[in-house]
Amino acid sequence: MSPAPLSSAAARSAAIPLPMTRKSAYRSRRVSILLSYHPRLMPFADTPAPVRFDVQASSTRYAVDIHAGSAHTLAAALDRLQLPRRRFIVSSPTVWRFHGDTFRVVTPEEPILVADGERAKNLTTVGRIYDALVRAQADRGSAIVAVGGGVIGDMAGFAAATFLRGIPVVQVPTTLLAQVDSAIGGKTGVNHTLGKNLIGSFHQPAAVVVDPALLSTLPRREFRAGLYEVVKYGVIASRELFEKIDAGLPALFARDTATLVPVIAESCRIKARVVETDERETGLRRTLNFGHTAGHALEAVTKYRRFRHGEAVAYGMLTAAELALARRVISTHDRDALHALIVKMGPLPPVGDLQAAHVVDAVSRDKKVVDGTLHYVLPTEIGRTEIATDVSAAELRDALVAVGLRG
DSSP states (O other), X not given: OOOOOOOHHHHTOOOOOOOSOOOTTOOEEEEOOOOOOOTTTSOOOSSOOOEEEEEEOSSOEXXXXXXXXXXXXXXXXXXXXXXOSEEEEEEOHHXXXXXXXXXXXXXXXXXXXXXXXXXXXXXXHHHHHHHHHHHTTOOTTEEEEEXXXXXXXXXXXXXXXXXXXXXXXXXXXXXXXXIIIITSSOEEEEEETTXXXXXXXXXXXXXXXXXXXXXXXXXXXXXXXXXXXXHXXXXXXXXXXXXXHHHHHHHHHTTOHHHHHHHHHHHHHHHHHHHHHOTTSSSGGGGGGTTHHHHHHHHHHTTTSSOXXXXXXXXXXXXXXXXXXXXXXXXXXXXXXXXXXXXXHOOOOOOTTSBHHHHHHHHTTOTTEETTEEOEEEEEETTEEEEESOOOHHHHHHHHHHTTOBO
């Protein structure tokens, strides 16, 4: 079942935060994200100005452009980037039906349209991208332009990383989840039947072009799934962002660009700061997995049929918060604040029929297990996290039961 709404008394709770000390048995390493936001660079104005900044990863530097209407000037933007003249758009039939007229002018090449969704995120689908590139005689003087959500971006990026041992890719995300998260950072890959994103590579984009106007065609459920990822950024790095989401939900769901642009930009900046510090996820970047450990497992045990990715992450965040509360590293007040916001955003798919033990087993195969050790991101307050390396199967099972799974 979905998380039960908090009582009005609980929602108004101002409980005294629990002590941040922990028993010695809990060998947790605190990882804090200390980010500063310059008001001149992060406008929260009635009329959103274009936001442009660079991501300086260890392997390369690239620009992120967040601007309503930027999809209509994409061809000129790619010319300014001096991207190879042969450009192949990879997209899905659904995205192309809504936005094909906008992107046809980018290249004379036929678009490569492949199935979307987590069930299609596999090597077979990527093989179809390779087939189309080979038939078109694409070479190292070619580039891929990924136009779609996170799945399209991940698959197109992986194809770009591996075709002829690597060609450029530009990410043009069309979903909120992709705009605030997956398009930035260079993670590419596909799912395996036993786990999510187990096959992939790091391949940073040549540029990321974010047009919030593209979100106007997104179904409410898909939009909400992306908004859960924005909540993630608030929990790991910015209480201010968390509170802005809470206060601005009506305008966000109305796709008001004046509200959307700064929220998208702040999420992107948080992701960029982390990627710049830790491109290959050996330390700080693990904090971006908040909510994803149990979330990926939920997707895997339901064979990618029940949840949108963001919905699974929402359950994963609730699970991590229950774990943190049981360990007395987060206050009841902040745990309740996260629960209340997720409930306020709308319904989640039911989980009451799922066995917690099956999800725990799937977690053991997660790519965040390193040398047999699972790195679990726990919130310690809204805006700060720590990484625990000693979460037991029993603890995780209890937390999953607390959010509605069967014991």
